[in-house]
Amino acid sequence: MTIAPVHISPHAPAHSAGAVLDIRKLVVEFPTRRGILTAIRGIDLTIGRGEILGVVGESGAGKSLTGTAVIGLLESSGRVAEGEIHVCGRRIDNLPRREMQKLRGRTIGAIFQDPLTSLNPLLTVGDQLTETMRVHLPLSRAQAADRAIKLLQEVGIPSPELRITQYPHQFSGGMRQRVVIALALCAEPELVIADEPTTALDVSIQAQITALLKRVCRDRGTAMMLITHDMGVIAETADRVAVMYAGRIVEIGPVASIIRAPRHPYTKGLIGSIPSLTDRRERLVQIDGAMPRLNAMPSGCAFHPRCRYANEQCRNDRPPLLPAGTSEAACWHLDREEVSHVA
Amino acid sequence: MSLKEQPALTASDISCWFHLPQSWLDRTVLGKPSRMVKAVDGISFQIPRGTTFSIVGESGCGKSTVARMVVGLQAPTRGTFDFAAGRGRKGRLRTQMIFQDPFASLNPRWRVGDIIAEPIRELGLCDGAKETERRMHGLLDTVGLGSRDAGRYPHEFSGGQRQRISIARALAAEPEFLVCDEPTSALDVSVQAQILNLLADLQSDLGLTYLFISHNLSAVRHVSDRVAVMYLGRIVEEAPVEEIFDHPRHPYTKFLLSSVPNLLHPDRDRVPVAVDLPSPINPPPGCTYNPRCPLASDLCKMTAPDSSYLGATTIRCHRAAEARLS
Ligand SMILES: Nc1ncnc2c1ncn2[C@@H]1O[C@H](COP(=O)(O)OP(=O)(O)OP(=O)(O)O)[C@@H](O)[C@H]1O
Ligand SMILES: Nc1ncnc2c1ncn2[C@@H]1O[C@H](COP(=O)(O)OP(=O)(O)O)[C@@H](O)[C@H]1O
Ligand code: SF4
Ligand code: SF4
Ligand SMILES: [Mg+2]
Ligand SMILES: [Mg+2]
Numbered sequence: 001m002t003i004a005p006v007h008i009s010p011h012a013p014a015h016s017a018g019a020v021l022d023i024r025k026l027v028v029e030f031p032t033r034r035g036i037l038t039a040i041r042g043i044d045l046t047i048g049r050g051e052i053l054g055v056v057g058e059s060g061a062g063k064s065l066t067g068t069a070v071i072g073l074l075e076s077s078g079r080v081a082e083g084e085i086h087v088c089g090r091r092i093d094n095l096p097r098r099e100m101q102k103l104r105g106r107t108i109g110a111i112f113q114d115p116l117t118s119l120n121p122l123l124t125v126g127d128q129l130t131e132t133m134r135v136h137l138p139l140s141r142a143q144a145a146d147r148a149i150k151l152l153q154e155v156g157i158p159s160p161e162l163r164i165t166q167y168p169h170q171f172s173g174g175m176r177q178r179v180v181i182a183l184a185l186c187a188e189p190e191l192v193i194a195d196e197p198t199t200a201l202d203v204s205i206q207a208q209i210t211a212l213l214k215r216v217c218r219d220r221g222t223a224m225m226l227i228t229h230d231m232g233v234i235a236e237t238a239d240r241v242a243v244m245y246a247g248r249i250v251e252i253g254p255v256a257s258i259i260r261a262p263r264h265p266y267t268k269g270l271i272g273s274i275p276s277l278t279d280r281r282e283r284l285v286q287i288d289g290a291m292p293r294l295n296a297m298p299s300g301c302a303f304h305p306r307c308r309y310a311n312e313q314c315r316n317d318r319p320p321l322l323p324a325g326t327s328e329a330a331c332w333h334l335d336r337e338e339v340s341h342v343a
Numbered sequence: 344m345s346l347k348e349q350p351a352l353t354a355s356d357i358s359c360w361f362h363l364p365q366s367w368l369d370r371t372v373l374g375k376p377s378r379m380v381k382a383v384d385g386i387s388f389q390i391p392r393g394t395t396f397s398i399v400g401e402s403g404c405g406k407s408t409v410a411r412m413v414v415g416l417q418a419p420t421r422g423t424f425d426f427a428a429g430r431g432r433k434g435r436l437r438t439q440m441i442f443q444d445p446f447a448s449l450n451p452r453w454r455v456g457d458i459i460a461e462p463i464r465e466l467g468l469c470d471g472a473k474e475t476e477r478r479m480h481g482l483l484d485t486v487g488l489g490s491r492d493a494g495r496y497p498h499e500f501s502g503g504q505r506q507r508i509s510i511a512r513a514l515a516a517e518p519e520f521l522v523c524d525e526p527t528s529a530l531d532v533s534v535q536a537q538i539l540n541l542l543a544d545l546q547s548d549l550g551l552t553y554l555f556i557s558h559n560l561s562a563v564r565h566v567s568d569r570v571a572v573m574y575l576g577r578i579v580e581e582a583p584v585e586e587i588f589d590h591p592r593h594p595y596t597k598f599l600l601s602s603v604p605n606l607l608h609p610d611r612d613r614v615p616v617a618v619d620l621p622s623p624i625n626p627p628p629g630c631t632y633n634p635r636c637p638l639a640s641d642l643c644k645m646t647a648p649d650s651s652y653l654g655a656t657t658i659r660c661h662r663a664a665e666a667r668l669s
Contacts, residue, residue, distance in 0.1 A: 058531040059502065156617050172619055173402070202401045202558060203602040207615040210604075214611075229531055232561075232604030236611055259606060273536035275565035277588070277603055283543070284536035284565070290501050 019046040019086075020191050020223035021070065026083035028062075028069055028247075030294075037294040039065050041247035042083070044321075047191070047223040052214065054238030054255065055227045056270070060291045061244040063227045067193040069093070070225070071110050072100040088190050106136040109184030113196035115176035118183065119168040125152075125179050126164025129186055136187035151182045155212055174205030178212070185216060192216075195227045210237045231274055235259055243267045246292055246302035253327025263329040265307050265339060301332070309339050349427045350389040351436055351520055351552040352413065357422035358576075359383040359408050363624065380623050382408040384576035385422075390569075392427065393546065395553040397563045397584075399599070400573035401620055406556045407443075409573075410524040413554055414440045429519045436552075439518035441509050443525035448509055449497040455508055456493030459483070462516040482511040486541060503534030510541065522554045527562060539566060560603050564588050572596045575623050575631045582656035592658050594636045630661065638662050 028040035040062050047053045055063045068074050070085055072092070085093040087107060092100065104110070112118055120128055129148035133139055139147065145164070152160035155178040168176055177197065184192055194213060198206040210233055217224050226238055234241055234255060241258040243251040243266065251264040262268045272285025289306040292298055300317050304310040313332050321330045333339045363378040383405040390396040398406045411417035413424060415438075431437030442448040449458060460479045462468075469475040480490050486507040497505055506526060513521060523542070527535035539562060545551055557563050563570060564584060571581040572595065580593035591597045602615065618635055621627075630648050633639040640661065648661045 058533055158617075175619065202620065203560070203599065204401060204615075204618050205620070207602045207604075207613060208617055211613055211615050230604075231532065232606055232609075235606050235609035236604045236613060270533060271606075273533045274606060275536075275539070275561040276607075277561045277564055277600075277605055278607075280565060280584075283540055286536050286540055287533045288537075290503065290534075 019048055020051075020088055021045075021047040021225065022086040023066070023070070024084045024086070026066070026069060026085065027081045028065055028074065028078055029081040030078045032077075035295070038081075038297075039078070039247055039294055040069065043244075043247075043249055045242055045249065045252065047225060049190075049223055050217050050221040051240070052217055052224045052226050052238045054234040054241040055225060055244060056229060056231065056234060056241060057244035058229070058270075058291050062247040063244055064195050066244075067110075067195050067225060067227055070191075071104055071108055071193055072097075073104075073110075102136075105132060105189070106187045107190050109187070109189035109192045111177075111180055111184045111192065111194040111197045113199050115173070115180045116168065118180045119176065121168055124165055124167055125171070128179075129164070129183060132183060133186045147186070148182075151186055152179070155179075155182045155185075156208060157182075174201055174208065177201060177205070177209055181209070181212060181216075185220075185222075188220065188222075190223060192222055192224045193227075194224060197226075197228075198233060199228065199230065206233065213237065231259065231271065243270070246297065247294075248302070248330065249321060250303065250331070251324075251327055251329040252321070253325075257326045261325065263324040263327055263334055264331050265309055266303050267329075269306075301330075309333050309336065349392075351392045351394075351427050352390045352554070353425040354386065354388050354409075354413075355423050355425070357383060357386050357409070357412065357424070358420045359405070359412060359417060360420045378624065381576050381626070382623060383412070383419075386571075386573075386576075386578045387422075388571055388578065388581060390552055390554060392552050393550045394568040395546070395555050395566050397555040397557065397567040397570045398573055399556075399558060399560060399563050399570060401558065401599075403620060403623065404573045405576045405623070406558075406573060407524050410440065410522050410554065410556050414438050414522050416440075426520070430517070431519070436519040437516060438520045438522065439513035439516050440522040440524065441506070441513050441526045443528055449505060449512075451497055454494055454496060455483075455488075455500075458497070458508065459493075459511050459515050462512060466516060468515075468517060479515070482515055485514065485545075486511045487537070501534075503530050503537060506530060506534070506538055507541070510538070514545070518551070520552045520554070522556075524556045525558070526555075528557065528559065535562065542566065560588075560600065572599065575621055575626050577631070577659065578657075579632065579660070580656065580658045586654070586656050590656075592653060592656055592663065593660050594638050594662075595632050598635070630659075638665075 023043055023045050026040055026043045030037040030039060043066060057063055069080055080093050084091055092103060126148050130144035133144045133147060148164055149160045152163060157163050157175060157178055171179060198209050214237055216222055228234060238255045241255050242249050245266050251267045259271060262271050269285055269287035275284060287306055292302060298305050299315060301314045301319050304314040319330045319332045321328045324334050359382050361380045361382055363380060398409060400406055412419050426435035428434055429436035456479055459482055460475050463475050463478055469478050483490060483492055488507055527538050555566055567584040570584050570587040571578045574595050580596045591600055627634055629645045630643045633643040642661050648659045650657050650659050651663045653663060
């Protein structure tokens with residue numbers, strides 16, 4: 001065996017005190033009359049201070065559920081069945097509802113795709129910011145108002161002293177999303193869960209929002225889970241990337257490796273399916289078929305019905321996540337020439 | 344001009360203006376004049392047969408309004424669309440549309456088989472039930488679905504599969520011209536690849552002409568022959584796809600392209616220009632792009648630029664001549 005290159009394995013800091021978010025063997029289930037549906041099937045990941053972890057994968061892979069499990073907002077029909085979630089060294093998956101409510105906003109901020117769901121249409125933007133801050137921080141009304149203006153300025157809203165008196169519907173889509181970001185950050189959380197924060201926005205606005213998120217993580221040391229299916233956003237923003245498929249992480253590693261040298265056949269398919277802005281290929285790489293349904297999970301490697309390298313072993317046994325170059329990947333055949341070939 | 348060379352569609356000086364609804368007070372008591380939204384304001388283009396013409400631009404610039412006018416769902420306020428002769432109504436090309444939201448556009452109470460068979464029956468394209476059935480199964484196969492899917496309902500399908508169903512339904516009418524309004528925006532990149540490959544196959548097999556609308560610039564680069572960039576209801580630049588992407592001329596086109604993250608050469612230290620999307624309700628005078636334009640001069644703030652031509656590119660910008668140099 002060769003000596004592994006020096007790199008920080010995604011799991012190395014897993015159980016160390018350094019990680020802001022530490023998810024261990026997380027399983028999320030939905031018990032139904034016709035049996036238990038397991039949507040998250042054992043996830044391990046960590047995010048360090050100031051780090052942005054991108055989470056990608058097709059719709060239904062379990063990206064949003066992972067995020068909602070962390071912020072403790074799973075629908076009542078779902079539950080964390082196994083595993084643990086730690087934030088800043090404290091276990092949070094078993095906290096009472098009230099404790100969790102306190103943590104949300106203070107230690108963990110959340111940004112969702114549709115800014116209108118996060119904003120109260122009946123309150124001015126200023127009131128929403130100051131109220132949220134005063135719930136979590138010992139500030140006078142005047143101090144909070146002062147901070148609200150600074151915060152809006154920081155997220156790039158012009159004339160914030162006028163804007164704080166306005167209601168959400170008076171803002172454009174991009175500005176609303178910036179208000180949501182200000183709201184998520186106003187109590188200076190240690191961790192931010194951002195689920196498709198730019199998906200509904202035009203590229204010009206998207207560029208502003210991602211730059212803003214990055215600046216916040218760098219300047220304040222906030223850890224961020226950035227869930228998106230836009231690889232371009234990931235390429236410019238994330239430090240590491242986790243690729244999810246059917247409730248599991250199939251590949252995780254530094255952003256440059258995942259995009260330029262993906263190892264897992266699924267990651268390769270995903271990257272190859274993206275049309276390029278700079279040169280025109282005849283055909284896009286196509287991953288035929290679709291993500292399996294929860295009640296019809298394939299045996300062995302869940303990707304095997306769509307994988308052209310699948311063999312007997314893949315159909316019978318589930319591949320573990322093992323080191324592959326600077327990343328880790330869950331695939332039996334990484335050492336086969338055609339599988340590991342870097343496109 | 345021979346029939347074959349005649350463009351599939353010639354759009355001449357098309358406008359679409361909407362009256363904004365006014366409050367009762369404003370209208371009757373205060374007597375304020377009603378306000379207009381110039382959603383589309385004087386655009387012209389031609390689409391040669393068997394090619395793909397794309398329209399790109401930010402939200403609200405008028406792309407979907409153009410699409411709806413082309414398929415006749417919306418009447419232009421001014422201007423004409425000339426279609427080549429074909430098998431459609433009034434002897435023109437037969438046109439169909441694929442919508443952005445594949446769910447909203449499919450009747451949830453109909454089985455997929457009936458959804459696809461309906462246009463065949465409506466237009467009397469097949470003789471008898473057996474023949475219609477066979478055609479319907481053939482269409483399911485064309486878009487990569489199975490015969491068994493005919494008996495299922497739209498909600499039983501994923502987003503990508505539903506988009507395939509709407510493509511099958513559009514194809515059932517045997518269109519010669521297909522308008523695709525954001526056909527992949529609601530879909531995963533993997534599914535987008537499936538749909539874009541399918542559209543390409545259909546074009547080479549059936550010789551279809553496409554009007555393709557998207558704000559996803561890399562998808563547009565992949566599918567288009569010519570591209571029009573719209574800003575506040577006007578086409579500000581139009582050119583062959585390579586020209587738009589490799590030699591963008593208009594300041595707005597340059598800005599749009601620079602906003603898209605490049606997968607292989609990401610700019611991780613990007614300092615984006617703060618912009619707010621403009622509103623067509625109160626467009627600025629002169630060139631409507633002037634508040635955002637780094638090259639704006641006094642002339643730009645007073646007079647709207649006319650079209651000028653640079654090689655294969657049509658551009659509306661006072662400083663077009665300088666753009667040639669860059
Ligand atoms: N029926 C209508 N009445 C009034 N205004 C309208 C109407 N339809 C469209 N508009 C306005 O016309 C402009 C262009 O709308 P359109 O739907 O064509 O935009 P678009 O370019 O397709 O945007 P998007 O990328 O968000 O789909 C918008 O400002 C819109 O609000
Ligand atoms: N409330 C629920 N009840 C049952 N299944 C659910 C529920 N919420 C999510 N799921 C299922 O869990 C899986 C992962 O969902 P999600 O995390 O939303 O995916 P993603 O965000 O990656 O698109 C999907 O198969 C989805 O259908
Ligand atoms: S384990 Fe087998 S089926 Fe799964 S990705 Fe690897 S080669 Fe494909
Ligand atoms: S006309 Fe003037 S403001 Fe408009 S795009 Fe050209 S340089 Fe900019
Ligand atoms: Mg999601
Ligand atoms: Mg539209």
